[in-house]
Amino acid sequence: MTVEQAIKSRKSIRKYRDKPVESEKLNLVLEAARMAPSARNMQDWKFIAVTDKEKVRQMQDACMGQKQVGMAPVTLVVCANNDSAMPCGQSKTSVDCSIAMSFMMLQATELGLGMCWLGAFDENKVKEVLGIPEDYIVVAVSPLGYADEEPAAKPRKAFDEVVCFDRFK
Ligand SMILES: Cc1cc2nc3c(=O)[nH]c(=O)nc-3n(C[C@H](O)[C@H](O)[C@H](O)COP(=O)(O)O)c2cc1C
Numbered sequence: 001m002t003v004e005q006a007i008k009s010r011k012s013i014r015k016y017r018d019k020p021v022e023s024e025k026l027n028l029v030l031e032a033a034r035m036a037p038s039a040r041n042m043q044d045w046k047f048i049a050v051t052d053k054e055k056v057r058q059m060q061d062a063c064m065g066q067k068q069v070g071m072a073p074v075t076l077v078v079c080a081n082n083d084s085a086m087p088c089g090q091s092k093t094s095v096d097c098s099i100a101m102s103f104m105m106l107q108a109t110e111l112g113l114g115m116c117w118l119g120a121f122d123e124n125k126v127k128e129v130l131g132i133p134e135d136y137i138v139v140a141v142s143p144l145g146y147a148d149e150e151p152a153a154k155p156r157k158a159f160d161e162v163v164c165f166d167r168f169k
Helices: 003-009 023-034 053-062 067-071 092-110 123-130
Strands: 045-050 074-080 137-145
Touching (some): 003 092, 023 045, 023 074, 023 092, 045 053, 045 092, 053 067, 053 074, 067 137, 092 137, 123 137
Antiparallel strands (some): 045 074, 074 137
16 A cells, blocks of 8 residues: 555544454554654654553543544554744644654554544543653544444545645635
8 A cells, every 4th residue: 555545545433343453563553653753853752552441441431432442442642741832833742743643544544454533532531541641741542443334535625725836825
């Protein structure tokens, strides 16, 4: 599968089969996050793969009860510390972690696995469940597993509506 094919075929998966993710595949997904670029290459992040069934159940609670979390065999959590504003004003933590999560989603797609980026979670509960230190920010959570659905592709705005050349239009 090419990167273009992974980008075009990836979809948010919200139903998962009761089938474990092989450790080789899980490690490849986590390796994609490890290899992602970060501001000044600081890599102030942690990637937590939750596989313990009871902890996964607790993660569902921490993610506003979203059923997809409890259905998938793995929950991935991306967090980081030492946040600061970059000269452009953006938080390096949220940008770094978002890139890492995106890399994981594309790697998972190539491996035939599904994910669904979750922004709806209670950060304090996630920290409590996983023992994440106070000074870390949890940026994103996602279930990981084999899809039990084939959702239709969500529409995207037209190329010309979101892309311009040389000047904002
Ligand atoms: C930052 C972010 C937060 C999201 N949070 C949630 C969420 O909490 N629950 C959920 O079911 N989907 C969530 N999504 C998934 C989006 O709804 C989904 O990516 C979007 O509808 C496009 O569909 P697609 O991923 O299948 O292309 C989130 C996506 C992003 C990028």
